[in-house]
Amino acid sequence: MTPATWSFVQVFMLRTMGIPSCQGHPTWGNIGGRFYLNLSTSLSLGTAFGRTVDQMADTVSAVFGRIPPGTPVPVIPLRRWATLRELVPLVTAFRLRLRIAHRRLPSYLDTAADRCAALRARARTAPTPDALLRLWRTELWPYCLETFDMMSAAARGRGGGNRLVKVRQRLAEQVGEADANALTTGIAHGAPLASLGPLLGLASVANGDTSPEDHIRQWGHRCPDEFEISLPRPAEDPTWLDHQLAAFRDSRTDVHAMLTQRRAEHEQAWARYQRKHPRHVTWTRRELRSWARLVHDREATRSEVNRAFWAIREVVLRAGELTGHGHDLFLLDRHEIERVLAGDDRPLAAVPARRDAYERYRALPNYPTLIRGPFDPERWAADPRRRTDLYDAATAPAPPEHPEPANHHSRTAGAPRPAATTPEPERKPPNPITGFPGAVGTVEGVARVVTSVDDAQDLRAGEVLVTTATNVGWTPLFPRAAAVVTDVGAPLSHAAIVARELGIPAVVGCGNATMRIRTGDRLRVHGERGEVHLIDPPTEGGAPPTGA
Known part of the structure; x- marks a missing residue:
C-alpha cells in the first residue's frame, strides 16, 4: 500500500472493527506496506475473559482461516480490569454507531451509488484547492465514514458477527x-x-x-x-x-x-x-x-x-492537479494531504524517502500469509529457504512437503510463476492438503498456480485454480475453473462464496497450497471433505485439462 492508502485503511478498520488496540497491543498493522491482522491480540482478548485458547483459535479460524498445526499463537497476558476500563467506552460507542447504521441501512443502499457518483463528479471538477478541501471535509469524508459504518452493521447483522x-x-x-x-x-x-x-x-x-x-x-x-x-x-x-x-x-x-x-x-x-x-x-x-x-x-x-x-x-488525484504535485500526494497520509491543500508544502519533504521505501517493498515477493515474531521483509526475501505460507522467527524455515523449484524464489511480485521443469521421479504423493470445505463436489484436473489476477489470465478451461486468496476482481475467471483452492480463507471468504454460487468445488484456507502444488500437477479436489490430493507427478510446463 501507498502511505495514503494505509492512512485511509486504518480509519476503515477502526470503524468496522471498533478496537484498534488493547493495552498497547494493536489489532492490525502494516508490515512492509502489507496489511496484517494481529491474531494474538484477538485471541488474547477472549482468553482474558474466560475462553480457552482452543475456543478462541476455533473462532479466529472460522473467520480468517486455519492456523497451521504446531504454530502456537502467542498469548498476551492482558489484565482483565485494565482491559475493561480501556475497551468499555470504545465498545459502547461502536455499538451505538452500529444501531444507528442498522436503522439506516436500507435507505442508504437505495441511494449510495448515485450519491457517491455525484460526489466524485464534484471532486473531479473542484475549481480550487480551498473548494476541494471544503467538499472533502464537509461532505465526502463524512460520506466515507458513513459507508464504513454501514459495512460494519451489514457484516454483523442483528444477530451478531458470527x-x-x-x-x-x-x-x-x-x-x-x-x-x-x-x-x-x-x-x-x-x-x-x-x-x-x-x-x-x-x-x-x-x-x-x-x-x-x-x-x-x-x-x-x-x-x-x-x-x-x-x-x-x-x-x-x-x-x-x-x-x-x-x-x-x-x-x-x-x-x-x-x-x-x-x-x-x-x-x-x-x-x-x-x-x-x-x-x-x-x-x-x-x-x-x-x-x-x-x-x-x-x-x-x-x-x-x-x-x-x-x-x-x-x-487525491484532483488535489495533485490543483496543487501541481501530482501523484506525489499518494505518498502522504490523509492529514498531510489536507495540509498541502491548505497551502502547507512541508509534508512533501518526506516524499523522496517514502518513494524509495515503497518501490523497494513493492519489488519483493508476496510475504508469508502468517508471520510469528519479528519480521524483516528484505532479509526474508534474500533467504533461499524462505516460505510463503509461514514465517516463524523462533525456528529456521523448514521446506514444505512439496518444495518449489529454486527458480521460483527469484521472481518479483506480480511476475508469472514459472512452470515446473524436471519431474521428480522418486517423489511420492504427499499427505492431502487440507482446508475448509468451501464448496462441495469432487473433481480432477490440472493445477494452475498463480500469484496475481494478471497471472490468472493464463487459466485454461477445466484447470484447478490454486492461489493465495481471491476477491471480486477474480470473479469473471471462476467459470473457467474446474475447482478453486486457496491458501487463505474460510467458508465466508470470496472464493468460497462465489464457488458455492456457481457450483464449483472449492477448498479454502489450506495455508500452504501454493507451496505444495505446482502448475501442471494433477489434482483431485474434494470440496465436501476440504481435501486436495496430488494424484500424479507434475507434468513439464503444465498439461491440457482432462476429466474435469
Whole structure:
C-alpha cells in the first residue's frame, strides 16, 4: 500500500472493527506496506475473559482461516480490569454507531451509488484547492465514514458477527456439507450476490440485455486492488470492458445455466430437509431468510466501500492537479494531504524517502500469509529457504512437503510463476492438503498456480485454480475453473462464496497450497471433505485439462 492508502485503511478498520488496540497491543498493522491482522491480540482478548485458547483459535479460524498445526499463537497476558476500563467506552460507542447504521441501512443502499457518483463528479471538477478541501471535509469524508459504518452493521447483522458462520455450521450438522452448501446459496433467495455482479453483468452485456455504459457505471469500481487508491479503477480504462467481454466470450461460459442448476439443487436440498426435520422447518426457513438478507447486505455494502475508496482516489488525484504535485500526494497520509491543500508544502519533504521505501517493498515477493515474531521483509526475501505460507522467527524455515523449484524464489511480485521443469521421479504423493470445505463436489484436473489476477489470465478451461486468496476482481475467471483452492480463507471468504454460487468445488484456507502444488500437477479436489490430493507427478510446463 501507498502511505495514503494505509492512512485511509486504518480509519476503515477502526470503524468496522471498533478496537484498534488493547493495552498497547494493536489489532492490525502494516508490515512492509502489507496489511496484517494481529491474531494474538484477538485471541488474547477472549482468553482474558474466560475462553480457552482452543475456543478462541476455533473462532479466529472460522473467520480468517486455519492456523497451521504446531504454530502456537502467542498469548498476551492482558489484565482483565485494565482491559475493561480501556475497551468499555470504545465498545459502547461502536455499538451505538452500529444501531444507528442498522436503522439506516436500507435507505442508504437505495441511494449510495448515485450519491457517491455525484460526489466524485464534484471532486473531479473542484475549481480550487480551498473548494476541494471544503467538499472533502464537509461532505465526502463524512460520506466515507458513513459507508464504513454501514459495512460494519451489514457484516454483523442483528444477530451478531458470527451468525453467518453459526447458521451454516448448524445446517452442516443436521444435513451434511453438501445440503448445507445448497441451502446457503444467495442466488436461491432473490437477487444475486454482489460478488457475482461483474460476471452476471458481462453475461448481460454479451447478450445485449445491458448497455456497456450501464455495466461500467455499476461495476467499473470493482477490481483486484480495490483499496489501493494510487491505482486506477477499471472504469478509468477505456479498453477494460472490451478485454473483459473478449475473455468472457472465449470462455463460452453459460452463467445463467450454472445458476439455474444451483437453484434446482437448492430446491432439492430444501425438500430433503423438510422430510428429515419437519419440526424445524419454520425456524430454519426464517433463519435462511435472515441469512440471505445478511449476506446480501454484507456484499452490497462491501461494494459501496470500494466505491467510496474510488471517490477518495478522485480527491487525491484532483488535489495533485490543483496543487501541481501530482501523484506525489499518494505518498502522504490523509492529514498531510489536507495540509498541502491548505497551502502547507512541508509534508512533501518526506516524499523522496517514502518513494524509495515503497518501490523497494513493492519489488519483493508476496510475504508469508502468517508471520510469528519479528519480521524483516528484505532479509526474508534474500533467504533461499524462505516460505510463503509461514514465517516463524523462533525456528529456521523448514521446506514444505512439496518444495518449489529454486527458480521460483527469484521472481518479483506480480511476475508469472514459472512452470515446473524436471519431474521428480522418486517423489511420492504427499499427505492431502487440507482446508475448509468451501464448496462441495469432487473433481480432477490440472493445477494452475498463480500469484496475481494478471497471472490468472493464463487459466485454461477445466484447470484447478490454486492461489493465495481471491476477491471480486477474480470473479469473471471462476467459470473457467474446474475447482478453486486457496491458501487463505474460510467458508465466508470470496472464493468460497462465489464457488458455492456457481457450483464449483472449492477448498479454502489450506495455508500452504501454493507451496505444495505446482502448475501442471494433477489434482483431485474434494470440496465436501476440504481435501486436495496430488494424484500424479507434475507434468513439464503444465498439461491440457482432462476429466474435469
